[in-house]
Amino acid sequence: MAEALRVGIAGLGTVGASVVRVITEKAAELTRQCGRELVVTGVAARDRSRDRGIDLGGATWFDDPVGLARSADIDVFVELIGGDEGPAFACVKAALEAGRHVVTANKALLAKHGVALAEIAEKKGVLLNYEAAVAGGIPVIKTMREAMAGNSVSRVFGILNGTCNYILTRMEAEGLTFEACLKDAQRLGYAEADPTFDIEGNDTAHKLSILTSLAFGTKIAADDIYMEGISNISQADIRAAGELGYRIKLLGVAQKTESGIEQRVHPTMVPTASVIAQVHGVTNAVAIETDILGELLLSGPGAGGNATASAVVGDIADIAKSRPGFQHGPVFGRPAKELRPYKKAQMRSHEGGYFIRLTVHDRVGVFAAVAKRMADNDISLESIVQHAAGPEAEVQKTVILVTHETTEAAVRKAVEGITKDGHLTDKAQVIRIERAG
Amino acid sequence: MAEALRVGIAGLGTVGASVVRVITEKAAELTRQCGRELVVTGVAARDRSRDRGIDLGGATWFDDPVGLARSADIDVFVELIGGDEGPAFACVKAALEAGRHVVTANKALLAKHGVALAEIAEKKGVLLNYEAAVAGGIPVIKTMREAMAGNSVSRVFGILNGTCNYILTRMEAEGLTFEACLKDAQRLGYAEADPTFDIEGNDTAHKLSILTSLAFGTKIAADDIYMEGISNISQADIRAAGELGYRIKLLGVAQKTESGIEQRVHPTMVPTASVIAQVHGVTNAVAIETDILGELLLSGPGAGGNATASAVVGDIADIAKSRPGFQHGPVFGRPAKELRPYKKAQMRSHEGGYFIRLTVHDRVGVFAAVAKRMADNDISLESIVQHAAGPEAEVQKTVILVTHETTEAAVRKAVEGITKDGHLTDKAQVIRIERAG
Known part of the structure; x- marks a missing residue:
């Protein structure tokens, strides 16, 4: 059997702890699938004393994630810190430059620096995997990057933010106000204390910008997205939608048009009888339309420690199955240097x-x-x-x-x-x- | 750039012709994605004179698919002949034994000989890819084999036969009898002249047996499936289901139980408000439930030349991205020799x-x-x-x-x-x- 794959994990919050738990508890099955063992050899997190209920075995503790990223004792660096700058950016860049494979769940980072990071990864011949960054546990990156080879995408759209979908679902089901549902979402941990980023559409926009790049082979353009949140959706809208045979969902939509690519995030009426209209609560869904395959829809858990960990472990397993000298497919479907400039359609x-x-x-x-x-x-x-x-x-x-x-x-x-x-x-x-x- | 990947295609029906067309028309994009060119260097089909509206370029014609399978001028052998024995089995076996990667859309072949063929592929260190064999264009094999590493599946179920779903959809929407809908399906080319294989559930059972193996790491057991078709579903059933808040679908279900694994194909009532109940016409859908990820649902075109070709081309592209010496993941998720015996649950x-x-x-x-x-x-x-x-x-x-x-x-x-x-x-x-x- 090949040598073990040495994994370094930066960030031991809910997702990080879940990843460690899966790697430990499913060791035998993962070894069978990957043809080699996965071993967590290093971790980095802020609070060394916190009890996370996980067995870190003989993993070396790093206070500085950049130190872990550059460590010679890891083959894969897993970034679960979050944020589009600061330590997350520094350590991912350092890891790629040091020739380590990288797995990240960080959509904000990719939305901002994805293309530059992909260029480094491709130059260094390492993988940059990011399945968990969009739609949590749903394998939409793998589907668009690998399974759809040869397809030309005309439109991709989806429910990419669980918080918004939870609020809209409860507003419709229980006749509650937006404010009441938001408060509940915060109480249940589905929404942050400052919920702006979720409910005004920024989170959806980040994820959409990554899907747009995969769909159309263009540079990521997260700042060029038309954005409208759900805070002004009222019971009157929801009731009227229902009477007309529609349901309101916050969608991210990327579409090819004659004047360029449309990227938009806004509350949307979808037919009540459509598949995507049945996607309730914190569940996410992505629909992709192409010339050859036709229309594909994927739905599943878009957030949560375990679902996100599932995507991260899948990414690590893909790296474990590869071997030195293997020529990886490009990070965003086509080589980063050949991504086309993004041409914005007129809204x-x-x-x-x-x-x-x-x-x-x-x-x-x-x-x-x-x-x-x-x-x-x-x-x-x-x-x-x-x-x-x-x-x-x-x-x-x-x-x-x-x-x-x-x-x-x-x-x-x-x-x-x-x-x-x-x-x-x-x-x-x-x-x-x-x-x- | 690496050397071109040489593709041999056996079977030039609707799917085969579509595969050739995609490889030709999307050559530039495929090359960009794979880092090397895909070239069809050999083909085998019965009728050499038929005009298929495709450009076979300089491909060598083989009257005998086994000859093509053994040809030194191909790296990948694509089997689109069909049938669980005869030429399909002979040429896939010959290709694997000759050290060629194989891509097949043949569920009947895999249901019968999948494990034996996987053993050869794994011994020879080549890939056996079969995304198109289950649920057409839906990337369910890739999802279960790669994206779900570390997950333990508890249940997988789906609408795996477009003919049956087309008939049930029209029966419900238009109040027609089973016989009338079947006749229309035959006229439109959705059903064979002898429709038994589709409507009695055999086709669903073949596909289910492959998903079962991926889900539970067991040997394929296509003969151990409880099977009931849709021919005795009446308007009375469909109307009563509707009144009770259900819709009738032909599902294939594989489930872990205390006494073993349940594999069953039968008409099933699903809640009208569920996602899978909105899957209409020839569309397919697969739901997978696991311990870590939770519940995932994929829906999309389950048949048709283009959708199937999309899956075949995706499989070829995965091979193109690999390189000699690359250690591939096992064909059915875990090594064929380590697949557990199938233990049937009591129905x-x-x-x-x-x-x-x-x-x-x-x-x-x-x-x-x-x-x-x-x-x-x-x-x-x-x-x-x-x-x-x-x-x-x-x-x-x-x-x-x-x-x-x-x-x-x-x-x-x-x-x-x-x-x-x-x-x-x-x-x-x-x-x-x-x-x-």
Whole structure:
């Protein structure tokens, strides 16, 4: 049997501890699968005294993760520290430069430095594996990077943030407000004390930027993503969506268009009968559409120590099965130096159906005025429904429009017009509708 | 750049022609991904004169696939002939023995000879890849064999036959009979002239036997599968399922139980709100449940020239990325020689909920008699509903029972009892209910 694969792990939080536990408890099976033993020979974490309930065996303790990264006693460096700069960046870079394979779960790091790190890995002939960085335990990186060789992707989209999906699921199932669901998510540990990063879409955007690069062979462009979070989704939206046969999900969508690549993160209406609409709670899902394979959907746990550890261990096992001298496939599907520049599509030219919810004064002529603004902007309507809402004394009317395929620019112009007409008592709510099988 | 990977393809039907087309049309991108060119250097098929609309370039034509398999001018042998014996078996065996990597889409061959072929591949240090053999374009082999390293699987189940799912989908959507849908499936090319193999579950069983081996590290045991097809599913079943919040799917299920491994193929009720219930038409889906990752679901096109070719090309690309001297992971997850003997669980001890539809004489006391038989066998009922059906003159009553978790043995005994009581005007219909997220 080949020599053991020596693993160094930086970061011993929930995921790190799970990885150590899996490697220890499943040692026999992993050895059988990989043809060699996996041994944790080094670890780095801040608090040496904390009891993590894991057996670190004879692993050497490093206070400095960069020291571990450069250690001659490891073959693979596993980065589970987090953050897009600082120690995470320093140690991953150091490990690659020292010729170590790297496994990371760090989407923020890859979104910012992924291409540069891939260049180092490819120059050094080592692997940079990052299955856990997108959609937790779902093997979407492996699928896009390996299984889809020869396919040209036209669109990739998914539910990439468990916190948002948990909130939206509970809002729909229990009729609760966004705020109440967020508070529960925080109590249960699904959301951070400062939840901005999750609920405003940044986390989804980071993950999406990585999928975009794999899908279209372009440089990662995480800053060029149109982003709208879920904090302004109301019960009125969720109920109206349900009545119209839709469910609201926060999706990350990357799509090839004539003007370039569209990357967008926003609340989206998907048909209630679609597969992705049944993805509830903290579960994630990714759909990929290609010319040869067609449409593929993967769903599973997007977060949590064990699910993330599963992806990390899978990445380590892939490295264990490789041997010195093996020529690895490129980090982002095509060699980092040959990744194309990212050309951003104009969001205003985005084509699709739209859901528009207007809260209007209860007076004659509103309906007609709204319909006229739509017609003036060449927007064809699938339906227009009027509801009365609120207590009798202050009746407000809600007008809900569903448009046929149109452009973002036309919708924005129409809504501006309606707003100028003075009929609205509140800001118009606009939610994109996404085709989904 | 490394030397080109020389590919020999045996079988130039729909899939074979698609594979040649993808390799030719996507040459530049495949070269970029693999770090070397893929070139079709040899082909074998029966009819040399047929116009397949593909460019075979300078490929050498072999009338005998075994000749191609042994040719010194290929690195990879792609078997797309089909059949579990004859030329397919002969040429795959010959290719492996000659030290060629093999890619095959042949589930029947693997179900019968998979373990023996894996032993040869592992002895010779070559790859035997078979992503296309199960669930067409869905990367379920790669997921189970590579991404799930370290996971212990408890259950794997799926919609593995597009023909059956197409028929069940149309029966439900359009209220048509099984026979009418089958005829349409044949007209559209989704079903063979002799559809037995698809509709009675054999095709699903072959695919399931491969997944079972990957899931539990056991020898393939395709002959030890409990099998029930969909030909006796009626509109009455589909309607009753719908009313109870279920949809009927033909599932292949492999599950670890205390007495051994359960492998079963049968029509199954899954909750209408589950993800797998939204998998319609010829689409396939596989759900995998493990201790670490949790529950993963993959869905996508399960058949068709292009989807299958996508999986075949992915397998070839994986080989292209490997290099001489590379130690490959085992064919079925663990080395073929270490696959455990398959220990079959007793089907009668299968635990789960059951749907039972009884057509009974319209007379007093039937309800009570049925309920008593259930109670006598310790079967607890979730619901019991009585329907009148048929034209007035010959009113028959339908009694529909949904049981809580019980055993197959208890249900069979209860139904035998009811049948003996003489209340039934037709054979009892029993359909298992499967938990599905």
